[in-house]
Amino acid sequence: MAFTFQINNDVQFQHNQALLDKSASYRPILKETKVKAASIVALERDTQYLEGWGVKQIAPIERLSSYELKRDDQIIIDFGDHQVGQFSININAVGSPMDAPLCFKIKFAEMPAELARKSEDYDGWLSKSWIQEETVHLDVLPTTLTLPRRYSFRYAEITVVDTSPKWRAVFSNPVVTATSAVDTATVHQPELADVQLQRIYEVGLKTLADCMQDVFEDGPKRDRRLWIGDLRLQALANYATFKDTDLVKRCLYLFGAMPTTAGRIPANVFTKPTAVPDDTFLFDYSLFFISILADYEAFSSDKTVLNDLYRVAKKQMDLALEQVTSEGKLKLTEENPVFIDWSNDFDKETAGQAIIIYTLKQFITLAELVNDTSLETYTAILRKLNQYAKTQLFDSQSGLFVSGDQREVNVASQVWMTLAHVLDPEQTTVLMQTTVTKLFPITGIATPYMYHHITEALFEAGLKQEAVQLMKDYWGKMVTLGADTYWEAFDPNQPDYSPYGSPILNSYCHAWSCTPVYLINKYLV
Amino acid sequence: MAFTFQINNDVQFQHNQALLDKSASYRPILKETKVKAASIVALERDTQYLEGWGVKQIAPIERLSSYELKRDDQIIIDFGDHQVGQFSININAVGSPMDAPLCFKIKFAEMPAELARKSEDYDGWLSKSWIQEETVHLDVLPTTLTLPRRYSFRYAEITVVDTSPKWRAVFSNPVVTATSAVDTATVHQPELADVQLQRIYEVGLKTLADCMQDVFEDGPKRDRRLWIGDLRLQALANYATFKDTDLVKRCLYLFGAMPTTAGRIPANVFTKPTAVPDDTFLFDYSLFFISILADYEAFSSDKTVLNDLYRVAKKQMDLALEQVTSEGKLKLTEENPVFIDWSNDFDKETAGQAIIIYTLKQFITLAELVNDTSLETYTAILRKLNQYAKTQLFDSQSGLFVSGDQREVNVASQVWMTLAHVLDPEQTTVLMQTTVTKLFPITGIATPYMYHHITEALFEAGLKQEAVQLMKDYWGKMVTLGADTYWEAFDPNQPDYSPYGSPILNSYCHAWSCTPVYLINKYLV
Known part of the structure; x- marks a missing residue:
């Protein structure tokens, strides 16, 4: 993750030393x-x-x-x-x-x-x-x-x-x-009958291990820092493999300790020479703090972490909900853009709506765990958001979600609506079948981050065969091209594409690309 | 000094640990x-x-x-x-x-x-x-x-x-x-009425101080090592200024400890990571070991050093004398070339003959100090060398020395015959007057090393005014061109000349250029 550029020099940040101390206590001995x-x-x-x-x-x-x-x-x-x-x-x-x-x-x-x-x-x-x-x-x-x-x-x-x-x-x-931070030699690896999948898994595991350093880095060659978007996927891949919960806690506390004075979590933080939050903000990344906490709680039921960070998570949801209208429609802003994917050549409104639903559902599980008395407020908003999505954003004629004033149809909208389970299971299967029929083969997507979400959406919709095929066509293609670890950017339609104009600047070992270990473990083993 | 290139990988060297230990004991604390x-x-x-x-x-x-x-x-x-x-x-x-x-x-x-x-x-x-x-x-x-x-x-x-x-x-x-190795702030400096000479002196002093490091370096920017030719002039300049005899002893012992198995002293030695002799040999440089020892003894009458190194000095003379014919003529060889100066566009035979006379005279003073029983052998050879020079190399018609088969007339021959005092004082004065008349203005000489010997020859011949003028025209010109320290190479006829094709490689603080402090101290104060 690097392809975003903001300067917000006037933003002020909190500095919660107690949480930073907790983060430091989970610092790994490499x-x-x-x-x-x-x-x-x-x-x-x-x-x-x-x-x-x-x-x-x-x-x-x-x-x-x-x-x-x-x-x-x-x-x-x-x-x-x-x-x-x-x-x-x-x-x-x-x-x-x-x-x-x-x-x-x-x-x-x-x-x-x-x-x-x-x-x-x-x-x-x-x-x-x-x-x-x-x-x-x-x-x-x-x-x-x-x-x-x-x-x-x-x-x-x-x-x-x-x-x-x-x-x-x-x-x-x-x-x-x-x-x-971890040892690949001693981790349990599944034995897969499909040799191509086995190799896809191995390269993913190496990618994850090489990105697990003092924090979950996005890429050990370039950027070398902790981004929310990478962390979320790394943590999931880690639960499926190394199960290093200390490093997850270290990173959760780092973000939790340094939101802005208004409470918003930045898209990434620096840790050297001291912990410093970046001045980059992304709507979905701030929300994914909730996801990371919820995924962690699902994996390890840790009351201490939950109690320490629940309020920070809640603040992310409250800030995001300020952008939701009374009809349940998310309104995007320029100051706090939604990421979804690197490309800015598609409309992101509907994918953003899906992400707030996705993370609100996770937030509600956390709110239940802490017996938050305002739980009902959030479930009510969730209903509105869902309702708006189903009635205003789903086009029953085409069977696909549309996005923005131009009612654009794109892959990201279908994928995130699937991951958010806005429709019922049968409808979701049809939605992804329609996506495959009408929107595949995929074009204009150059990140393993987005390919991950597409693949996971296929699995979630029950389209296992299509999901495996996409994993082989995408991560398998990188292996064929010589990958020892997975890349930050890869568009199989133009394999030599670099977002930076030269492969010298590309990161060929990048955290958000390691997810085959998670996908294989969750859906195939 | 760097502009010479030899590879003699098959030469074997002595390694006298006792002398190396003495050298190490005089290592300066910088x-x-x-x-x-x-x-x-x-x-x-x-x-x-x-x-x-x-x-x-x-x-x-x-x-x-x-x-x-x-x-x-x-x-x-x-x-x-x-x-x-x-x-x-x-x-x-x-x-x-x-x-x-x-x-x-x-x-x-x-x-x-x-x-x-x-x-x-x-x-x-x-x-x-x-x-x-x-x-x-x-x-x-x-x-x-x-x-x-x-x-x-x-x-x-x-x-x-x-x-x-x-x-x-x-x-x-x-x-x-x-x-x-020394402190310019505390050294005694003469007060000269002539402000240009004062500045010429100061720049020379800075040059010398910056070259006095772990050894007498030739240039602190480039080469950074101990060459015989530079050391001889640095030691003389040092006696006139800092009087740091320990550093001279350190360098004398370094050379004395590592001649070839045949006894010849190399043109330079390295000191890092350990003391290692170079595989470059120059006829005159080996002989100048005698000069450095004799100059040191003249300055400090040190019996220990003399006893330790007399045999090494004698060996240099004996090896050189193997190249002298029974008529007293020096025969140069390709394996052991004479340096005289960087340029190879002039005949060096007569200058070489003068240098063996110059160093033989110094050797005889050392032989007398140690009561060498073979003293008479050397005085006999000196007479022959002198005799050959005066009868075969001096052209009474032109009043100048000639060199080589082509009876070439060049500056170096007159200068070294003057420094060797081959003629009597009145004849020497006439010789240098003739040199000034017929061979000045100087052309084709690009080193302060050779300009030093010309200037000193003028002083030795009693032509003080001409000597001062040359010093001003040469070292004074470097000061005008912006020198803070004196340069390895400088031809006032083509100030931008670099022997290496670029000023980036030139050494603008070079030991053999520091001699105005010695000349001014010896002849003008």
């Missing part, structure tokens, strides 16, 4: 695993892979120290799988004494396509500082170089800027100290 | 001085300065934190004088929360001309790794950044590669922790 590199590879044109670039092995990693590198020489080290962590390597000089510093560039890449692009050619709006490339000067060799930053990568490309005409540089023992 | 930046400047076209580039102040340094920098913004910090040391600066983010790393480049320059050139345009043979430019990524702000390497500079140019559209970077409190 597990460290030393991972040795697998092989030396070269870039290779191969139309099968993303942007037409794959790699071929040219030597086992043991031969690395036989390469003596001088000005402009280059070598690509392949770690064999996606890694998040700190990189170290031994470096020595051979030949005459080292009469100049060693200078080299090192570029870390999740996908071969990133190596095929030059960093200096990128000129998009997203910060160039995300490009995982360092220039290193070393005055004295031999040394063991441990780069201070964390990188997210499978490939490390070393390009020697210069040695001197009298000596060459030799590299050996590249190691990544991989970090994660 | 003095550290915190120096604050002086101002914020901008590059400015000004034909008065080197390559036509000067700077103008645009704000006092106190205003630095009012500059909020984003993608491609640039600022130049001026420390007001040449500095050698570690750089640190405070950095913060202003605006929305820091949603991307900060990436910036920082380029350190001794002269404005370096800032006017792009690093990526340099493609010469000298290692690009010497370019003092770093690219820094910082994931978390605020921070105090202390760069781990040492730089040699007056200017620090910061170019922000990127922040993000949501925040800007603010820099404050740039500081250099300047290091030197």
